[in-house]
Amino acid sequence: MIKVLLFAGMQERAGKSEIQLDEPHLLVSEIKRKLENEYDFPQMFTGCLAAVNEEFAEDDTEIRSGDVVAFIPPVSGG
Amino acid sequence: MKLFEITEDPISVQEVIDKVIHPDAGAVNTFVGTVREMTKGKRTTYLKYEAYIPMAEKQLRKIGEEIAVEWPDAKCAITHRIGELGISEIAVVIAVSTPHRADSFEACRYAIERIKEIVPIWKKEHWEDGSKWVGDQLENTSYPQGRPESEGDTQ
Structure with missing residues (x-):
């Protein structure tokens, strides 16, 4: 199980803050494609x-079951 | 005592200062970020801040580590508030103590600039007639290097 976290505008657009993926391993880029679809x-x-x-990770970073992937839109703290 | 903290509660400036006060310090510089009413002619009614809390605190600690490298005698504490904040409420307090004043100004300035680059906190402006996440999300702002500048050097 891979846990995906969404924040801010992405969270509102998806209608959820957390998504569970059953795959044992995926690349960051594969998760992006999957969610976009x-x-x-x-x-x-x-x-x-x-x-x-x-x-922070790259598109080709490999994600394994148990990892937590967060997508970070442009930050605006301060 | 937590030097780098995300909180939902109002921030006491004095409490953040107290974290960096020590006998070798001759200067304490503070930055207090507050909620501004008018932005580009639009009247904000309140702001809502959201954070990826564990990573945000980790990134704040990273800023502290960067400051320790550049200004070895500096002691730094940062508290950032999340949730709904009204006009003039305090969103962030940074305190940096150093033996001499010049370093405290520089390190404090460095800290706020880095917060705006590498710490996963987002604010949403609420107006009387709408709202928007700040940061041009899903529009045209992106990180030219694929990640915040200098972030890769500190891994």
């Missing part, structure tokens, strides 16, 4: 970064 939202990840287990 599922939510029919082609620009979903534009400008967005991925974090795996709370560290």
Whole structure:
């Protein structure tokens, strides 16, 4: 089980903050494609970064069951 | 005592300052970020902040580590509030103590700029007639390097 976290505008658009994926392993890019198809939202990840287990990751980072993937839209704290 | 913290409660500036006060400090510089009413001619009624809390606190600690490298004698504490904040409420407090004043100004400025780059916190502006997540999400702002600048150097 891979846990995917969504925040801010992405969370509102998807209508949920957390998604569970049953695959044993996926690349960050594969998760993006999967969610874009599922939510029919082609620009979903534009400008967005991925974090795996709370560290920034790349599109080709491999995700395994038990990992937590968060998609980080452009930040606006402060 | 937690030096780097995300909280849902109002922030006491003095409590953040107290975390960095120590006998070798000759200066404490604070930055207090507050909710602004007018932005580009639009009147904000309130802001809503959201964070990926564990990672946000981790990234705040990372800013503290970066400051420790650049200004070894500095001591830094940062508290950022999330949830709904009204006009003039405090969203973030940074306190940096150093032996001499110049370093405290520089390190404090560095901290707020880094918060705006690498800490997963988002704000949504609410107006009388609508709302919008700040950061041009899903529009045209992106990280040119594919990740926040300098982030890769600190891994």
